[in-house]
Amino acid sequence: MAGQSPHVGLFVTCLVDLMRPSVGFAAVKLLQAAGCAVTVPAAQTCCGQPAYNSGDDEDARAIARRVIAAFEGFDYVVAPSGSCAGTIKVHYPRLFAGDTDMAKRAEDLARRTHELTSFLNDVLQVTDSKAEYRAKVTYHDTCSGLRELAVKTAPRALLGGVKGVELAESGGAETCCGFGGTFCVKYPDISGHMVDAKADDVIASGADVLLGGDLGCLLNIAGRLKRRGAAVGVRHVAEVLAGMTGGPAIGEGEG
Amino acid sequence: MTTGRETILGNIRKSLNRGPLSAERAAGPEHRLKAAKPNLVPARGAVEGAERVALFIAEAEKVDTTVSRVAAAAEVPGVVAAYLAAHDLPTALKAAPDPALADIPWSRQSTLAVRQGGPEGGDEVGVTGALAGIAETGTLMLVSGPHSPTTLNFLPDTHIAVLTTGAIDGTYEEAWARLRAAGSEGPEGAFMPRTVNLITGPSRTADIEQTLLLGAHGPRRLLIVIIDDQGP
Amino acid sequence: MESTSRTFEDNARKALIDADLRRALTKLGHGFPVKRRMAVERLPEFEGLRDAARAIKEDVLENLDFYLERFEERVVEQGGQVHWCVDAAEANQAVLAICQEAGARTVTKSKSMIGEEIAINEHLEANGITPVETDLGEYIIQLRGEPPSHIIAPAIHLSMDQVTETFRQCHDGLAADRELSEPRDLLEEARAILRQKFLAADVGITGANMLIAETGSVAVVTNEGNADLTMTLPRVHVVIASLEKVVPTLEDATTILRVLARSATGQETSVYTTFASGPRRPGDSDGPEEFHVVLLDNGRGAMLGGDFHDVLRCIRCGACLNHCPVYGTIGGHAYGWVYSGPIGAVLSPGLIGLEEAGHLPNASTLCGKCEEVCPMRIPLPKMLRHWRTRQFDRDLVPPASRAALKGWAFLAKRPALYRAATGLAMRLLGALGRRRGAFRRMPLAGGWTAARDLPAPEGATFMAQWSRRKGARP
Ligand code: SF4
Numbered sequence: 001m002a003g004q005s006p007h008v009g010l011f012v013t014c015l016v017d018l019m020r021p022s023v024g025f026a027a028v029k030l031l032q033a034a035g036c037a038v039t040v041p042a043a044q045t046c047c048g049q050p051a052y053n054s055g056d057d058e059d060a061r062a063i064a065r066r067v068i069a070a071f072e073g074f075d076y077v078v079a080p081s082g083s084c085a086g087t088i089k090v091h092y093p094r095l096f097a098g099d100t101d102m103a104k105r106a107e108d109l110a111r112r113t114h115e116l117t118s119f120l121n122d123v124l125q126v127t128d129s130k131a132e133y134r135a136k137v138t139y140h141d142t143c144s145g146l147r148e149l150a151v152k153t154a155p156r157a158l159l160g161g162v163k164g165v166e167l168a169e170s171g172g173a174e175t176c177c178g179f180g181g182t183f184c185v186k187y188p189d190i191s192g193h194m195v196d197a198k199a200d201d202v203i204a205s206g207a208d209v210l211l212g213g214d215l216g217c218l219l220n221i222a223g224r225l226k227r228r229g230a231a232v233g234v235r236h237v238a239e240v241l242a243g244m245t246g247g248p249a250i251g252e253g254e255g
Numbered sequence: 256m257t258t259g260r261e262t263i264l265g266n267i268r269k270s271l272n273r274g275p276l277s278a279e280r281a282a283g284p285e286h287r288l289k290a291a292k293p294n295l296v297p298a299r300g301a302v303e304g305a306e307r308v309a310l311f312i313a314e315a316e317k318v319d320t321t322v323s324r325v326a327a328a329a330e331v332p333g334v335v336a337a338y339l340a341a342h343d344l345p346t347a348l349k350a351a352p353d354p355a356l357a358d359i360p361w362s363r364q365s366t367l368a369v370r371q372g373g374p375e376g377g378d379e380v381g382v383t384g385a386l387a388g389i390a391e392t393g394t395l396m397l398v399s400g401p402h403s404p405t406t407l408n409f410l411p412d413t414h415i416a417v418l419t420t421g422a423i424d425g426t427y428e429e430a431w432a433r434l435r436a437a438g439s440e441g442p443e444g445a446f447m448p449r450t451v452n453l454i455t456g457p458s459r460t461a462d463i464e465q466t467l468l469l470g471a472h473g474p475r476r477l478l479i480v481i482i483d484d485q486g487p
Numbered sequence: 488m489e490s491t492s493r494t495f496e497d498n499a500r501k502a503l504i505d506a507d508l509r510r511a512l513t514k515l516g517h518g519f520p521v522k523r524r525m526a527v528e529r530l531p532e533f534e535g536l537r538d539a540a541r542a543i544k545e546d547v548l549e550n551l552d553f554y555l556e557r558f559e560e561r562v563v564e565q566g567g568q569v570h571w572c573v574d575a576a577e578a579n580q581a582v583l584a585i586c587q588e589a590g591a592r593t594v595t596k597s598k599s600m601i602g603e604e605i606a607i608n609e610h611l612e613a614n615g616i617t618p619v620e621t622d623l624g625e626y627i628i629q630l631r632g633e634p635p636s637h638i639i640a641p642a643i644h645l646s647m648d649q650v651t652e653t654f655r656q657c658h659d660g661l662a663a664d665r666e667l668s669e670p671r672d673l674l675e676e677a678r679a680i681l682r683q684k685f686l687a688a689d690v691g692i693t694g695a696n697m698l699i700a701e702t703g704s705v706a707v708v709t710n711e712g713n714a715d716l717t718m719t720l721p722r723v724h725v726v727i728a729s730l731e732k733v734v735p736t737l738e739d740a741t742t743i744l745r746v747l748a749r750s751a752t753g754q755e756t757s758v759y760t761t762f763a764s765g766p767r768r769p770g771d772s773d774g775p776e777e778f779h780v781v782l783l784d785n786g787r788g789a790m791l792g793g794d795f796h797d798v799l800r801c802i803r804c805g806a807c808l809n810h811c812p813v814y815g816t817i818g819g820h821a822y823g824w825v826y827s828g829p830i831g832a833v834l835s836p837g838l839i840g841l842e843e844a845g846h847l848p849n850a851s852t853l854c855g856k857c858e859e860v861c862p863m864r865i866p867l868p869k870m871l872r873h874w875r876t877r878q879f880d881r882d883l884v885p886p887a888s889r890a891a892l893k894g895w896a897f898l899a900k901r902p903a904l905y906r907a908a909t910g911l912a913m914r915l916l917g918a919l920g921r922r923r924g925a926f927r928r929m930p931l932a933g934g935w936t937a938a939r940d941l942p943a944p945e946g947a948t949f950m951a952q953w954s955r956r957k958g959a960r961p
Contacts, residue, residue, distance in 0.1 A: 012949050014899075018913050019942065021949035040953050045899040051892060053853060054884070055875030059896035066900065094869075147855035176812045180852025185934050186888070187850055190499055192938025193816045194852075223939030226925050251942035253924030259571035259784075263730065266788030267552045276553050284550040284735065288557060288701045291736035294539045297532045297745070314755070373772035376686075392756045401770035409715050427741040445564075447702040449768050450719070453760040458712040461752075462624035462640065463670040464647050465514050471623060472678060472685075473712025473759065 006124075008036040009074035011067070011088070011113075013081045014046035015215040016236075020250065023215065026242035027080045027116055033242075034124045036076075043070040047084040052091060053181050064092050068105050076123070077113040080238050081214050082145020083181075085115040090148045115145055116238055117213055121154035127161060131243035134164035138207035139237070140198070140221065141174045142214035155213060155237050162240060170205035172198065179220040195224040202232055209233040209249070211240060222251040293428040300391035300426035307390045308481065311423050314393030315479060318456030319469060324481045331480050332364035335415060338478050339380065340366075344413055349374060350382040353402040356417060373404040374411065381411035381474075386437065387430040388423040388479070392455055395479065396430050399450035408452055414474040416454075419484040488606050488634050490839050492823030495846035502817040507646040512815055515643060519809040522753020523860070530749065540746050541864045543739045544800040547731070548791060554700040554733045555782070561703025565765025567778035575605035578783045582607055582692065582725055585779050586616050589723045591689035595681075597707070597714035598622040599694025600638055600803055601727045601783055603825040604838065607692070618692070619684045621713040623677055630657045636819030638826065639751050639805040644818050647673070681713075691717035691775070695728035696802070697743065698780070701736040704762040705780065708747065712759050724763065724775035729783045731799040737762070743802060746862035750806040786837055794873040798833050800863040807857035807867060813850055822847060829857035833870040841874065845883055848874035910951050917946030 008031050016023045024040075031038045048063030067088065071077045079085040089110045096102040120126045137159070145151035159165050178184060178194025198221055202210050210225075210232055212218050222234035233249035248254060257265075268274055276284075302310055312322045323334045339346055347368045350356045361369040374381065383403060387396040395416055399405045408414060424430045438446020458473030469475055491498060502508055527533045547554055559569040570585075572578035578601075586594060594611065596602060596618050608618045608629070620629040624642035628635060630653050635641030642650070651667045654676055666672050693714045697706040705726045707714045718724045734740050740762075748754040767774035790799055808814045808828030819827035824844065826834045832847035848871040857867045878884055884892075898905040920926055920943020929941050 017949040018909050019944045021945055021947065021952055024949035024953070040950070042950070042954070043902050045902050045905045046895075048896075048899065051896050051899075053872070053875070054888070054892050055872070055877070055879030056892055056896065057876050057879070059893070059900075063896065063899050066902075143852065143854035143856070147859055174856075176852050176854035176856065178812065178816075178852060180854070182888075183850070183852045185932075187496070187499070188934030188937055189496075189503055190813060190816055190850065191852075191934075193503055194812055195939060197816075219942050220939065222942050223925065223935070226940040226942070227927075227938065247945075248924055251925040251940055253920070253922045253943075259573050259577060262573050263571050263782075263784045263788055264552045264555070266784060267555075267730075267791060270789055270791035270793065271549070271551075272792070276550065281550075281553060284546070284553050287546070287735045291701055291738050293738050294543070294742040295532055295535045297530055297536070299530070318755075318758070394756060399771060399774065400768075401772070404771070404773045405715070405719050406773045409712050409719070427744075428738055431737045431741070447565075447704060447762070447764045449565075449764055449766070449771060449774055451704075451762040451764075452715065453756075453762075454758065455756050455760075456758050458710070459758055460623045460674065460711050462622070462627065462642050463650055463673055464511070464645075465518050465640075465643070466647075466670045468670055468674050470678070471674065471711035471713070472621065472681065472716055 005035050005037050006075040008038050009071045009077045010038055010040045011044060011047070011071065011077055011079040011084060012040060013079055013084045013215065015219070016080055019219065020215055020236065022244060022247055023080050023236040023238050026236070026238040026244045027078070029242040029244065030116070030120060030238060031078060034120060034126050039074070041070040047087045049084065049087045050182060052087065052095070057095065061095050064095055064106070065102070068092070068109050071109055074112065076119065077109065078116055078119045079113070080116040080236065082115045082142050082149055082151050083214050083216060085113055086144035086148035088113045115149050115151050115213065117155040117158055118149060118151045121157050126158065129158065129161040129241060131241055132163040133240045133243070133245060135208045136166045136168050136206065137209045137211050138168050138170045138202060138205040139173060140177065140210055140212040140217060142212055142217045143176050145213050146174060151213065158241050159237070165240070168205045168207045170201045172201035175201070177217045177221050179217045181216065184220060195220050199224045199228055199230065203230055207232065209235060211235055211237045213237050218250055222249070226251045296426050296428055297391065302390065302425055307425050308420050308423055311388050311390035311393055314390065315456070316393070318393060320393060320456050321476065321478045322481065323478065324483065326483050328359050328482055329363070331359045331417060331482065332361050332367055334480055336364045336366050342476065345379045348380045348382050349378040349407065349411065351384060351403045351407050353384045355384050356382060359417070374407045378411045380413040380415065381407040382415045382417065383407055385416045385418045385422065387433050388418050389427055389430050390423055390425050391427065394453050394455040396434070397452040397454065398434070398448040400448055405450045405452065408454065409473045412470070412475050413478070415478045415480065417480045417482065419482045421484045488603070488609070488825065490824040490843050492835060492839065492844040492847060495821060495823055495850060498821035498823055499817045502821045507649060508644050508818050510646065511644050512818055515809065516815050519752060523750060523806065523809070526749040526753045526755060533746070533749070536742060536745050537862050537864055540743045540862060541800060543734060543742060544863060547734055548796065548799055551730065551733070551791065554735060555730055557700040558698050558703055558733050561700070562765065562778070562780055565703055567703070567765040567780065569780045569782055572781055572783050574785050578605045578727065578781050579607055579610040581781045582727065583610060583614055585723060585725055586611065586690050589690050589777070591616055593617045593619060593684065593688050594690040594692055595619050595621050595685055595688040595717045595721065597693045597709060597717040598625045598641065599692070599727055600825065601694055601729050602692065603635060604785065605783065607727065619681070619688070621681050621685065621717055622709070622711060623674065626677060626681065627653060634820065634825060636827065637805060637808055638803050638830070644820065685716040685720050688721045690723040690725060691721040692725045692727060693718050695726050695732055696747070697740050698728055698733040699737060699740055699762065700733055702764055704764040706740055706760060706762050708744070708757045708760050710758045715759055715761055718763055718775065719773055722775060723777040724766070724779070726780045727783065728780060729785065729787055731787055747802055747804050750860065750862040751804040790837070795833065795837060795870055797865045798870055800865055801830055802863060804862055806860045806862065810856045810860045812854060812856065813852065829867045833867055836874050841878060841881070841883060845878055848878070906950055910948050913944045913948050914946055917944045919943070921946070
């Protein structure tokens, strides 16, 4: 594909940037392995979802404007998160509904934006993987990815290509984990019960590792599993797909 | 003083940014009402003849209706008597003042005491006709009128409905068409009886700990007797 | 009814430690949603029917005035009356006037969410008329003086033992040692008592699932048959319905009915669907002598064409409650008013005020499950966001949250500053958390760490590492 490799702008997402940079590097590795030229625009921070979901449309718009500007010109924009990709793809155009010029640019960005696994599987149709991961895993379908972007089969198809992975579906894979961005801070008791139910479901699946595509949910579930002393590791699916599982799982220490 | 009616219609029109519909704009909804037509109709009910009857029976049985099929009206009393005996039920029946029910030779079954008329306190078994059966969901369509008091469908503990195979429609839409055709002359819309009851199984509730129980306020059991009128 | 939505957080906390409620909610989660899925899988046209149902209601809303006037014409032709009521007070007054005119002492009622919305029972009682709820669940909560906790299963929060206790307390004149240990015993007792009430009532009040413009009919759906006894036995039948309930034709009603029960309880159809058109006719031996439709606006007309337009398509099936992970965790009472779950969180702020119901649109993860299952394809999460925007614009957000948000947004708009601040913080937290990998406690994150550990960041941020790597490479 030399000379015509697609130019991808990586939207790292604030949580990956701050909490688990290794997911960002896994994404870069996967995209490059799939023949993409990857650029990480320095002007990015966050997609603005905290503001948007809190009704602060003005700040959400201001942040969205910056994201739109920072990612102009890429063939594709990819985020290792269904939630952030969903914000860009579904909600940016809504935010600018009254402003034709911005709406056009938002639509244009929305068209080019993809969640990581769906980009690899549905757009690039990546089939082969060199990765190997010997574990029984279960998959949590994160809400925005599943319902805003229909990310359901893509991560499973990709995991199917990883040697050693055994997928044990849980009954509540599509049930919200109770993270909900600011929800878990505003209503910690309710959120705590929800994530506890999620932990029950994960444990019942008998998997050694829970995978998912959104760090917010994964931090939440990992935090609860750890508090319960459950021996289930939690990782972002990109780590497994990229064969970058050397470091500790989410919430696990080095010693 | 403006009436509530004017205020409400005014609010609606204000929100919709318009005045009352012009004759031209009203043509669409007007037509929709006049030429009532089916929307998407599930294929399930698109079956004919024996298959349709079979579907009706299967769907009715799924919701705890008992269905008996007989070859002629003359066999109805026997089936009813057997049903009542099997369930240890009283044999005094109150039948709707429906000419079709009067044609049934009840007296052949000496164990049954059948009276025709409207319901009175204490009727334990009610017998009614039905305008139609709807195979799609095993549903009965009953209409009120001098020959069919609505309360008889609800007050007795046991409801027995007698239906001919020819009255079984595949879908709700067909049953509505049947009702429209059966309706009285008179102003448009006047085909509608005072009450149309669509009944699918005996009364039930799950309001106590989500436990399903039959016989909440209406009948505890429903027997449908289907008389074959389509030949052998 | 008095709202307790302001104390939503406390209500929820109580709900979280109510063992009976927890049991009921677990059962609910394994009940309706599973049955719905099976019903949907059995009907290949289900998604198409959702589209058709939605299209019907959109046509209705666009021509709402027209269809309502047609509906009224037909009702009047058939000898009935329509009472147009702008708000709850007018509707209550209209119902009371009809009851007083009829000299009513007791009225039977079949479940009506509009009745709950306007608090008709309280109004009748205050005027010396005794309303008796006849839906079993509704009857139980009426005896207990509670609001419904679910729009189609009002007593879903109660255990059988609680119902037994209520019946022993409230049903005078029965043997104290009577058997009430099975749901069947309870049902039989209620059935016998309510049968007498049905026969004695002067007026019967029902809600309406739909109003049919073509025929001037009122469609009422139940499984128990209580609405039929309520509307057929007393001398007067009063229907209370909100104006968006109107649909054009019987065929249109049928389309909506096909998605209603399947979405609600997972039944193919409810046991009783009744179309009532006017009072008793010549030759009829039963049926009411008077037929009244009390038509309520209560702010709905004003919602047309606005941010909350779509919610007017709601058919009150309860699917959004049955599938909501938050409702499934706290139940209906925590919401503090008549409507609960996602539909309640959308409706309540409009009906009792955003100040009063401000928590409700926030108490959602916006997971989107409600929209996924809503037969009328109502974008409930989008509506919750509309309320949040209004709250923010009207400065109804708690100052601390607002300050935190504003602080975050300030940084998010300034990448260089953002990088400096976050880079430092993450390196610090990363170092502190490296050994254990997670924090058990964290200042300012007490909510989070009450139930779960806070996974520690890896250390240097992605952006810091990336710019270093890029610098190292040509
Ligand atoms: S919002 Fe949708 S799912 Fe919820 S009650 Fe209304 S129609 Fe049913």
